[in-house]
Amino acid sequence: MFVFDLDQTVVDSSHRTPYIQGKVDVVKYVSLQTKENIYKDKILPIAKVMQEKFQNSFVVICTARLMTQADYEFLYDNNLQYHEIYERGNVAEQISTLKDGEYKMQCLKKYKNVQYTFYDDSEEVIEKFKAYKNVVMIDAKIENEKLR
Numbered sequence: 001m002f003v004f005d006l007d008q009t010v011v012d013s014s015h016r017t018p019y020i021q022g023k024v025d026v027v028k029y030v031s032l033q034t035k036e037n038i039y040k041d042k043i044l045p046i047a048k049v050m051q052e053k054f055q056n057s058f059v060v061i062c063t064a065r066l067m068t069q070a071d072y073e074f075l076y077d078n079n080l081q082y083h084e085i086y087e088r089g090n091v092a093e094q095i096s097t098l099k100d101g102e103y104k105m106q107c108l109k110k111y112k113n114v115q116y117t118f119y120d121d122s123e124e125v126i127e128k129f130k131a132y133k134n135v136v137m138i139d140a141k142i143e144n145e146k147l148r
Contacts, residue, residue: 001057001059001111001114001115001116002049002057002058002059002060002116002117002118002119003059003061003062003108003111004046004061004062004118004119005063005121005122005125005140006061006063006065007063007065007121008044008121008140008141009046009119009120009121010043010044010047010050010061010080010119011041011042011043011044011047011080012041012042013041015040015041016029016032016033016038016040016041030066033070034070035068035070035073038068038070038071038074039070039074041074043078044140044144045143045144045148046140046143047078048147049119049147050080050081050082050119051081054082058084059082059084060082060084060085060086060108060111061075061084061085061086061087062085062104062107062108062118062120063085063086063087064087064088064100064104065088066088066089066096067088067089067090071087086104086107088103091103091106095107100124100125101125101127104125104128105129111134112132113134115134115135116134116135117136118135119138119140120137120138120139121139121140121141
């Protein structure tokens, strides 16, 4: 099984990800989440890994985004296939409001007894998940550089 984050892991959406004091400005991010802006996102090298793994493995997307229809269309149009997806719009409300690391821990809790590889760029997420014996945690920032 392979788990992939989206932003700055599989796709570069930095052109529409504003920050305030080192944190994503969620209000501004949502205002920039238009189809036109989403389709300006760039595919990162890990996307090829995701595409290859989909053929023979179970692929999960676990993103802190609240996905729109345009986000799903972008994934489809770029052959970024998955078997399961967790995003803030399809999880329980009490999970959807958690910070990134906690949110992803709750989303993936059902896989606590499954060996999997997890690609993410968030230091918070990397630190939390590398403590789990069943998870091979891959820092997407480093991996994307290696794959360029």
